[in-house]
Amino acid sequence: MGRAPCCSKVGVNKGARSAEEDNLPVKYIQTHGEGNWRSLPKKAGLRRCGKSCRLRWLNYLRPCIKRGNITADEEELIIRMHALLGNRWSIIAGRVPGRTDNEIKNHWNTKLSRKLASRGIDPKTHKFITMDSSNRAGDRFNQFQSEKQYYCSRRSQHLVSNVVKVGRSTDLVIPHVHNLKADLKVQETENKSSNRSLPVESHNTNISMSSDECYNYTPADSAECASLINSSDSVEAKCDSRDLHDNGCHWNEKHDEFPEYDVFNFFDVSNAENEICCNDDYWVDEESADQFVKQKQAPPQSGQWDKQIDVEGKDNLGYPCMNAHDLSDHANNDVTIMSWEAALWY
């Protein structure tokens, strides 16, 4: 026995809706609430399929629907979410107040995917499209992305709900690390309830940092890091400008050019010798890379590190490399990042 159709196809209107066809379900839902979509058309006096009514309500008629163009901030958010979740539009929509999954999906397919492609980024994988073997920056970026996801995936087994402190005492604090899967489960559950208009959970996880002399701690490798994480609910990893390199703390200064990758991460990069970059987009040329490696092999004394790192020039993409000035800025000023997206990595 086959499955019953959602509605009779005979005498059912299709295509664009009239104002009356919008008013009737709105009045009905205001009185009776959402749900029972199959029976709604008949009860509301509509010649429409129930599924069609549901779709119209969710994508257009709901009072919380935000009108107007998608803003740059919303685009940025969508790109980040897509990098993390792929084509899970409903979940992405749950993070963008007032926007529907359909709207976001359309916007992605018509604009954002092309936008990324024009930057040389594959909109499906969010990796650089390497045109040829000489595109070292692209290759390295892709390698970095893979490593980042690998390590973040591993850490997710340990960091759920842990309080993670990085830096001296209160210098660098992540108050709460959310479990992505659990978070999404909550999201989906809430979506299934009558009110799909979810406010964005801000996950106000502030990350700030300072530096100075506190770089006497460096996890030896991923095993040690995992051991530390397992042994305590609170992991304190003193971190400074050197650790930003050695332990894989990355952030993206080139926010204007690549806002979608402005994700702050820190994780143990056990093969740090391959990590010549300072952050996502700062890939150095060969000469600078050699210089950088040499500096790493002969670490400076306390307090001298910022001056030692002086990688000048531009990378293969033409961006200026991290230099002493940049590093000093980051080392001495607190950097606070709205980082629910960082939490999502976990």
Place this chain on the structure above:
DNA sequence: AAATACGTCAACCGCGCGAAG
């Protein structure tokens, strides 16, 4: 001015999941 190409987006469609019987 007409024809064509292109972009946008609302709507449709089929599949799959979970709940209920």
Place this chain on the structure above:
DNA sequence: TCTTCGCGCGGTTGACGTATT
């Protein structure tokens, strides 16, 4: 355990408006 139902999701379509030739 199986079947049916109701719903939600993501891929796709097609109508419509705008730009280009």
